[in-house]
Amino acid sequence: MxxxxxxxxxxxxxxxxxxxxxxxxxxxxxxxxxxxxxxxxxxxxxxxxxxxxxxxxxxxxxxxxxxxxxxxxxxxxxxxxxxxxxxxxxxxxxxxxxxxxxxxxxxxxxxxxxxxxxxxxxxxxxxxxxxxxxxxxxxxxxxxxxxxxxxxxxxxxxxxxxxxxxxxxxxxxxxxxxxxxxxxxxxxxxxxxxxxxxxxxxxxxxxxxxxxxxxxxxxxxxxxxxxxxxxxRFGALPSALPGFQVPHIPLERTLELLPSAFTIAFLAxxxxxxxxxxxxxxxxxxxxxxxxxxxxxxxxxxxxxxxxxxxxxxxxxxxxxxxxxxxxxxxxxxxxxxxxxxxxxxxxxxxxxxxxxxxxxxxxxxxxxxxxxxxxxxxxxxxxxxxxxxxxxxxxxxxxxxxxxxxxxxxxxVVFMLRMAESVEVSSGEYGDDRAAGTRDDDETQRLHLPRGVEAYQISGPLFFGAADRLDNLLDQLAIDPPKVLILRMRLVPIIDASGVHSLENLARRCARHGIALVVSGLQPQPDRVLAGMGFGAAHAQVRFASDFEHALRLAAPLADAGTHPPPAQGSAE
Incomplete structure (x- = not known):
């Protein structure tokens, strides 16, 4: 055994x-x-x-x-x-x-x-x-x-x-x-x-x-x-246990009783x-x-x-x-x-x-x-x-x-989903650490000078179906002056589900249509496994993956200077 x-x-x-x-x-x-x-x-x-x-x-x-x-x-x-x-x-x-x-x-x-x-x-x-x-x-x-x-x-x-x-x-x-x-x-x-x-x-x-x-x-x-x-009301009580008896189980009655049986099982x-x-x-x-x-x-x-x-x-x-x-x-x-x-x-x-x-x-x-x-x-x-x-x-x-x-x-x-969705934030990612939005202290955190033509956004919280629309709205914020390179910082995303992957795919396609290079940085183990398992890297070979934000900046600088899409990436999400 x-x-x-x-x-x-x-x-x-x-x-x-x-x-x-x-x-x-x-x-x-x-x-x-x-x-x-x-x-x-x-x-x-x-x-x-x-x-x-x-x-x-x-x-x-x-x-x-x-x-x-x-x-x-x-x-x-x-x-x-x-x-x-x-x-x-x-x-x-x-x-x-x-x-x-x-x-x-x-x-x-x-x-x-x-x-x-x-x-x-x-x-x-x-x-x-x-x-x-x-x-x-x-x-x-x-x-x-x-x-x-x-x-x-x-x-x-x-x-x-x-x-x-x-x-x-x-x-x-x-x-x-x-x-x-x-x-x-x-x-x-x-x-x-x-x-x-x-x-x-x-x-x-x-x-x-x-x-x-x-x-x-x-x-x-x-x-x-x-x-x-x-x-x-009930007469005399019996002074012995009843005999063992297997009840008859008509199928139509069983189906009628299933909801009540489930309630009893749940309560028990x-x-x-x-x-x-x-x-x-x-x-x-x-x-x-x-x-x-x-x-x-x-x-x-x-x-x-x-x-x-x-x-x-x-x-x-x-x-x-x-x-x-x-x-x-x-x-x-x-x-x-x-x-x-x-x-x-x-x-x-x-x-x-x-x-x-x-x-x-x-x-x-x-x-x-x-x-x-x-x-x-x-x-x-x-x-x-x-x-x-x-x-x-x-x-x-x-x-x-x-x-x-x-x-x-x-x-x-539903209440839990709404609360989790409210906890997800997509904020400016031009800071030198990976703290959640709303917790930064300007006296302690250095604001980075991003290369010209590079924008960085940070996602904090679980990227699941209740919060996936945050990514759908991201490029709308950049429509007036679209960057050449978009860095998506995901170190603060502990989990992602199929809806989150779908939103990332939509973002990647929209970036491709607008000539914007997309760099995804800091993937945690669960999002990395899910993205690789669902073929995100293979389906969007123009997307680059970086281990951390500094790595993403090194990838972004030549892409911004070239103003063109990066060459196809080898492999899938790291």
Missing amino acids: SSRTRRYLSQFIPKLATALHEGYGWRELRADTVAGLTVAIVALPLAMALAIASGTTPEKGLYTAIIAGFLISALGGSRVQVGGPTAAFIPVVFVVIERFGFGGLVLCTLLAGLMLIAAGLLRLGTLMKYMPQPVITGFTAGIAVSIFSSQVKDALGLRMEAVPAEFIPRWTAYAQHIATTQPATVALTVLGLAVIFGLRRWKPAWPGFLVALLACTFAALALALPAETIGS GVESLLSAVVADGMTGGRHRSNGELVAQGVANVGSALFGGLPATGAIARTATNIRAGARSPVAGMLHAAFLLLFMLALAPLMRYVPLPALAAVLLVVAWNMSEHQHFRHTLSAPWGDRLVLLLTFGLTVFFDLTVAIQAGLALAT
């Missing part, structure tokens, strides 16, 4: 194998057991609440946390990552279930898992970190608003049928049924919120979500409050790698991004085959795992095992949990997810970032998460 193949395969070695290879004893197992139990206590109410908010039954969330959580930890590229269902999926999962039923979601999750596996094998994990922050903040805040709006019915106890998926129709329906608000339900929601925020302030080490569920359940039973519970990839980065910052470790994507894909395929929901790395649960003392991926695997034990042992009792308590949990999740401080901070950024943020946020809330991500990325690309 070649060294290149070994390096490629090493990206997919699970951190579990690394941890066991380094040595794993009773001390590590004891720490991982405590951490796994702590995270399981936090994940138990969250898994059920997230499933209900997604439009399905609570046991689906538990299945996902158990199966996907185990696989993510066992196969993943992060040492302490904890996976399972997360709030980011709620809007897209809710819409898929409403349009295609739960069977459609199973197929969608399976497709998303296959996409993640392919992305990892193609080593796209390293590209995820280049996601524009305004896009992430925009759709994260938009998801938080969507989660909040989805919980109003259960938080107030409104007597209404199915909640519309769209934002405006949903709030219109709430307004029409606001008179059906149930005081007992509101009281339980307030109690749940008070317990969570109170413990967060005075007892931050306590599992606030679980304590809030217990407090609301005891209050509802003791006071016989007429609040809807898990049992009254971004959130899992963000969570892994947070874990690295807390532990000082380093995750394997491509291996993590493959593990996320396998976990989503496994969740789909057992009737679960989409899954990804959960930032809050991962941070809890680290703070509880996790040493290895065994902690995440034990978290899944403890959840399985809870489900088997406590399934008969979970039917008494009031839905307002779960609504309170998700209202807090929405508040945490909104990142309101980061949102406000981004609003103070340059206009392009603000526009990307607001567009992504608005489309996420009012339209569709898939459209929001696509539009946000497209706008962020």
Whole structure:
């Protein structure tokens, strides 16, 4: 096996194998057991609440946390990552279930898992970190608003049928049924919120979500409050995992579900790698991004085959795992095992949990997810970032998460292109150094006396499609008194693309038509390779290439005196 193949395969070695290879004893197992139990206590109410908010039954969330959580930890590229269902999926999962039923979601999750596996094998994990922050903040805040709006019915106890998926129709329906608000339900929601925020302030080490569920359940039973519970809406929870089942995949349905599957894969990839980065910052470790994507894909395929929901790395649960003392991926695997034990042992009792308590949990999740401080901070950024943020946020809330991500990325690309184009300058190149335009100091930089009939221009910045028109306008500036020789200084051009080469070719042809000799100086390695590879030197043999500006001046002087084109150059760009 070649060294290149070994390096490629090493990206997919699970951190579990690394941890066991380094040595794993009773001390590590004891720490991982405590951490796994702590995270399981936090994940138990969250898994059920997230499933209900997604439009399905609570046991689906538990299945996902158990199966996907185990696989993510066992196969993943992060040492302490904890996976399972997360709030980011709620809007897209809710819409898929409403349009295609739960069977459609199973197929969608399976497709998303296959996409993640392919992305990892193609080593796209390293590209995820280049996601524009305004896009992430925009759709994260938009998801938080969507989660909040989805919980109003259960938080107030409104007597209404199915909640519309769209934002405006949903709030219109709430307004029409606001008179059906149930005081007992509101009281339980307030109690749940008070317990969570109170413990967060005075007892931050306590599992606030679980304590809030217990407090609301005891209050509802003791006071016989007429609040809807898990049992009254969904019946008794099953006390066993579902059987393995390969879903039927009709081609026409697959094509319909591809956009939603891509959105789920995108969210799973971004959130899992963000969570892994947070874990690295807390532990000082380093995750394997491509291996993590493959593990996320396998976990989503496994969740789909057992009737679960989409899954990804959960930032809050991962941070809890680290703070509880996790040493290895065994902690995440034990978290899944403890959840399985809870489900088997406590399934008969979970039917008494009031839905307002779960609504309170998700209202807090929405508040945490909104990142309101980061949102406000981004609003103070340059206009392009603000526009990307607001567009992504608005489309996420009012339209569709898939459209929001696509539009946000497209706008962020346009903004980046405009900024890069603005950074490119074509300025007078009659100075003795190669500083970028706008940074020269006349006291320090000597102005050169160019030979008569010679003009020099300097390009600074990447010469790509967004800035290629700068060269097209260059000869227009010289139309009144055209020089005999034009020196194009390119030492400050780090990269060039096909559009930049095309503009150079246009410039060379226009120079030839006007009898102007063209000398290109100071090519950096990438532009030199691209020009040679695209045959620029061969196609325009009259163009001369100089290693630096002094060399270009030596070439220009006799050409200016002769007033004619130079003889054909040998070879291509240097």
